[in-house]
Amino acid sequence: MATTTTTTALPKRADMPAEHLWKLEDLYPSQDAWNKEYEEVKGLLGEAAAFQGKLTDAAALKSCFELEDKISLLTERLYVYSNMRHHQDMADQTYQALSDKAKKLSVDVGEALSFVTPEILSLSEEQLKGFIADPTLAPYKHTLEEMLRQKPHILSKAEEALLAQVGSISQAPGNIFGMINNADMKFPTIKNDKGEDVELTHGRYIQFLESRNREVRANAFKAMYATYAKQKNTLAATLAANVTKNQFYAKARKYPSALEASLYGDNIPKDVYTNLIATIHESLPLLQRYLELRKKLLGVDELHMYDLFTPLVEEVDMEISYEGAKAKVLDSLKPLGDDYLKNLQAGFEEGWIDVYENEGKRSGAYSWGAYGTHPYVLLNHKDNLNSMFTLTHEMGHALHSHYSDTNLSYRDAQYTIFLAEVASTLNEALLMDYMLKKTTDPKEKMYLLTYYADQFRTTVFRQTMFAEFEMIIHDKSEAGESLTPQALSEIYYELNKKYHGFDGMIVDQDIEMEWARIPHFYTSFYVYKYATGFSAATSFAKQILDEGQPAVDRYLGFLKSGGSDFSINILKKAGVDMSSPAPIRDAMEVFRGLVEEMEQYVK
Template sequence: MTETTKNNKNAHTKPIPERENLPEHYKWRLEDLFETIEDWGKAISELENLIKQMESYKGKIKESPKKLLECLNLADEIGQKSDRILVYAHMKSHEDTRKAEAQSNAYKATALFVQAQKACSFITPEILQMGEEKINQYIKSEKGLAIYDFFLKDILRRRAHTLGASEEYLLAGAGEIAQGPENIFSSLTNADIEFPPVTDSSGETIPLSEERFSTFLTSKDRTLRKNAFCALFSTYGKYKNTLSATYNSAIRGTLFFARARKFNSTLEASLFNDAIPLSVYHQLISHVNDHLEYLHEYVSLKKKALNLEKIHMYDMYVNIAEEPYEDIPFEEAQKIVLEALRPLGKEYLRLVEEGFSSRWIDVYENKGKRGGAYCWGCYGAHPYVLLNYNGKLKDVFTLAHEMGHAIHQAYTNSTQPYVYSGHSIFVAEVASIVNEILLNLALTQKASTKEEKKYFLHVMTEQIRTTVFRQTLFAEFELAVHQMSQRGEIPSHETFCSLWMDLNKKYYGQNIELDPILSFEWSRIPHFYSPFYVYQYATGFAAALNIVNLIVAEGEKAQKAYIQFLKSGKSDYPINLLKKVGIDMVNGKPVKETMEFFSEKLKKLEELLNSK
């Protein structure tokens, strides 16, 4: 990596720009989905006609293999069009969440997406009525149905949790209502909540946003870290009743759907779709809890390295060494990522370069832009990546992470039919974290000084803290509050706050000072509105670490197996896809090995700190 120029003035003292003031080549090209909003409107009309056509297949698919095939093909066409309409509208609204028309279009697209699901909701119940023997006969007699073999057999697996056609229609219609809590949370936290400016150690006033908060927490300026921490969490605390009610609504909605489908718990309902054994979730929490002394050691080591009498949560994110490079231009970040991903092969690198040069990425923060980072897209079009790039090394890691998702999607969409084009989150996070680990390895190998080695070693240990320990804490919190709901309780904000603090005390131990204001942190976690999502970051890291180890040890053989994994989409269950790469998540071994890997890195970090 070549060293970049350091700006005298911190980039975060600058005002957040309006979107129109950003250069076009730093904005994603949504025109690749629809050239104009009028074209989007025409697609809606086309979709509405297809939905009407679907009506003619109700009660008819059992008549012949040909009818079933025609119906499934039409369902795929409806799915592709509704996906594209939805993705475009929501990504357009994310460009500036203040724009009412864009928000209205996003809601309209969601409503139409639900309508499309309702139109197709009779298919599964009717297939189940046909039974396994008849389905197998149809597959044998109609060549076109061969492509749907796994899809049809998975429907049969769901028999016990699938309702009749009329009930499925009602549940599909309730989907729009069920998205209400998440939509409210998003609007409140992205568009309505305003954070007060904060001051740094020199007394300079700096604007605060969710995006800037994460960067401020890594600042060497402890005054800035503390003030940002207090300002952000105290602001969320002002909305504690609203956010508590919103989250409770989301939890109750999840419980409604779980009970409607005759699941014993919301956890079982969430894991059932991808055939993830419940033991995987519980083992993760158990294995991490068994190794919490490693996290306690890490807190003590960090406290010592930072030379602090007391260490607070706002100190946990700052690196114990000086960042080797600052204010990294986005073009430089692209070069760094490409170099790091060489072990994945020329074909993989070519796809990454295409993403960089073809405006797949929306790079910089602007006023009203949705916070965070994500990769999204639809079948038949290239993937898209939303960033809020700030020029820090952590932003380079975010770029590598999201491009992992993007290339996973690109590989799958070019290989699989639409019916298997999606990804379970369980395996999607593997693709992104493999890239992060490879980036860390590449930067560590280039490190020439003790300070640089300390820095990148800390990056790895910190990634395990935040991706494995922290996300498992989230998973334990989530399990507890859903269990409360199943018992008929409606947790108050006091309950949420108390549980959050208890878990943080358990995970981080006695050597950290937990400020009372930390208790509001649960209220700002968007992933809680996707139930039992976050544990997959931890399992994904464990799987990814083991895959990287295989690629390093076996070279081309493991690389090819991994690329095949990226091309597999939903053609098999996630647990089986990982087994084909040599990773068994059911026995818990990858999580245990991750814990030991963390311990080894801690020892190396301590050796560096103690060496002269």
Template sequence: MSEVLKLRNRDEIEAESKWKVEKIYASVKEWEEDFDKLKEEAPKLKEFAGKLSSAKKLKEYLDLEEKLSRKAEKLMVYAHLRSHEDTTNAEFQALTNKIDPYLAEFSSYTAYFVPEILSLEEGVLDKAMEDIPELKIYKFLFEGILKEKPHVLSREMEEFMASVSDCLGAPESIFSMLTNADMVFGNIKDENGNEVELTEGNYSNFIRSKDRRVREDAFKLLFNTYKGFENTIATSLTSSIKSFNFKAKARNYKNALEASLKPNDIDVNVYYNAVETINNNIKSLHRYVDLKKKLLGLDEIHMYDLYVPVVDIEKEHIEFNNAIDIVKTGLKPLGEEYLNIFDEGVREGWIDIYENKGKRGGAYSWGSYDTMPYVLLNYNYDINDVSTLAHEMGHSIHSYYTRNTQPYVYGDYTLFVAEVASTTNEVLLIHHLIENEKDKKKKLYLVNQELEQIRATVFRQLMFAEFELITHESLEKGEALTAKDLNDIWHKLNVKYFGQKMKVDEEIDIEWARIPHFYSDFYVYQYATGYAAASAFAKAILEGGEEAVEKYKGFLKTGGADYPINTLKTAGVDMTTSMPLEATIARFNELLDMLEELI
């Protein structure tokens, strides 16, 4: 009987493969001590209520608020990084259970700030900035607050909204614990007949397997497991959407979409135009499905055939150190400074590399102004994991540039540009690999990889965006959405996007239930717009050399010091038009032509 390949426990992972969270706090005891200090100091913020018309008091408030917010963010990041290492570790879960509800209380201490700023007489802020020049750094912040005046509530209501924020976030917490800590999928047999435990971490490898039996087994086991929890997850998702709709209505927005986009000065038409543009070009995706069906030699193409490479090449086992070298070579056009920062990240312990039992699935970059920009991976020795490394380090180096350039108040970037730097890295990497590959079969494989990047990041994410529009609008109208309703919506979208040649298997109907991004309302469309912007940046960097790199680094350094649309436009990419997205679809068509020529 073959041996079941088990995941390692956290303590079995070597230290050099783990992120260095001890640089934030050396121990849980140290974390607890800082948490106690925060709880002791934070109530002092309430003492400034009603006094912000004084320039001196305004400056004192902003200084204290920054000091305590930075401490709170450090506490939160440490707690969550530790809990994500092993979601079954009760000690680390206890840290998140302490800090998360406290952050809602902390927010209530500053809830008066925005309403009070809005209540000040015209000219008071200008005079304060004249009297105390250090306040001028907050000019863009003040302008943004004044712009949002119709959506800011009274002091009492702001305090109330802050105090219930943890409760309103409960659906996401429940979903996360269910899918990361409680759900198990069972075992499948791999290509060699070994019985292997299926996880969210290794599913991506199995669904790309050349062995159709393996990918079908993985597909059916994964989604049938989610199917068993469909009513629970439907309730958690619809509750999350209702919470966001409630907040949008409470703040006098027309709808949830406007509530998500308007604070960053993004017109809702940017969202609608992206969905419309992809629907107008949906035949390109149908062409891809038809071509893939022919290349795979299938009588019928199923959803579980979608991710398999169109050419059979020997599966490469890429050690992590080799992955670093591959990524750095692909990112060489970004210059020596960028690569030195990349090396620093690897050397200083930004990255948590390998999967272990209980570890949160997927990958992300996260940190605070006073921590390193950490990267969580579940590295599985595959070329796709190499691309993920490039992607997440793009996020982290974006954060690095921003935090080393901007003051704390602008030391983060908005969601709209959050995926641009990460995707620029991916695009540069795949362009490098395609251009330099001499072997015809491998080149074919890589062309398919870039096609898959665009399919998954642009077409797929805008399908997700359309799902979000439908679900939010349905619940805004007071309609109920059951698991069956969500399954039906998802099925119809898959039929529309993939066309008549695709056999849309019933198992895919539950796929909405495994998408954590749906708990961050109207986030996913930004993968598509981000990819379009990233493609434009990558093209400029490859063709424009040092000048283009400097413009791009200017974008990375801007952080929250300007609105995202302006930040991109200054760097040469105009997202108020459909041109970047249409150019990305043109590249998709070009790759399809290349694929046909190579075979």
């Protein structure tokens, strides 16, 4: 196998072996084909304008929806192709220009179709219910039901125009935070592992917390929060302004609270949010048991907050080639059955994946694509454990898209962010289970156990604590209480004591300022999705490994459901009811198993 990961100079795109490149020709065989479709979309925009003011009967509505779908799909294809070409080599000016052209077209399409939803929502409830019941509009039933559900929260044309004008002002808290946090905040110099003076930055902070030298960790921790404490009045005012903004929109759109306004878009009941927090509270003794184990493994008398990120065991050098990674991923996903494996194999062999780094290639990894052709996956593969987990993660997304696209119409195939991480995380859970069962090296096993346990700590417990903090500060503000720096710090410190506090743990006072550096608090009530997605995937994996075929059938049904129903219903039909504690308890049972197995190694 030709390898591209060991040379110091990155190869140019033109020198990459064809078998390691994605086949974008499956989207468009030539630039001429792209140009032709681009011109077709430009022509269709004029046809869309003809429907304005005429969406009053089922025939006109059906024709308009069909045209909207055609324009949207073609635009998506043009956009995805041009951007993926651009990502192959960001220095290639041809595809930079093509990407810009597609982005401008997307804006034009958005403007041309912007009348559709408001016009339908201006109809009476009786007319909308009539459309929902009309058999000629059956392919659009879910769309119309969703519009009917949203109708009570849509305002008059004048009020909507006013809210639109407020839009740029509403972004101010997040923008101001971004400028303070990324541009104006200056951190002090501290000594690194080698005793050298190094400026503390956002990027270096986690590196310092992962240091083997405890003094380095402690100094970085104290320096970070002392710097934020100097800006606490401004940062508290900024976060409070964001909370006030959320309350304004909730009130304007007639929602009971900012939390319910945020959850309404995905039709997620408030119980899902509150139930996550309540169920995680049940398992806090288990988190604290893991922290006690962390204290023993680190060999310290008392655990501090700055000890939570340092690795518990030396990193194991697991060299896994791309071919080896594919083989292990295939083997680990055998519990999902022959059909899943057949489609996964097709993905590996039929040009879905762009494997290795080349000069100018976009960093990171993603799964993307357009309805009507297979999905695509961008990787920057290195021959290590992390890259193997990235491969199975992104192929989880890709197979989710493949199953939803091949079983549903364009409109119903688009799944929500609430569901997106379930399929990718499930693949990771099955790979981890496989690796833990296969490995015979105690050092390797301990490395895997701590790697997985820390995912539970950071993705489930930590994100739930963030979600609880958001809920508390919004509740207090809605009750008329002031969100002063002192109030925010007290709430945050008490939460840290609740989650992390046990006899051998020092919950350092400095952590009270951590609320001031979390960017997600400006995308309110979002972080809970990390915890629910991880829990749902872990629950699916547990059911598949425990029950076999019945659970596999339910899971494949989930993949094939795309966005054809509300997210919570799709999961419930597949056997994961996120409005109940069961999936979170399932995930906690897996975490308990990891902790118990680690305890055997420590004795």
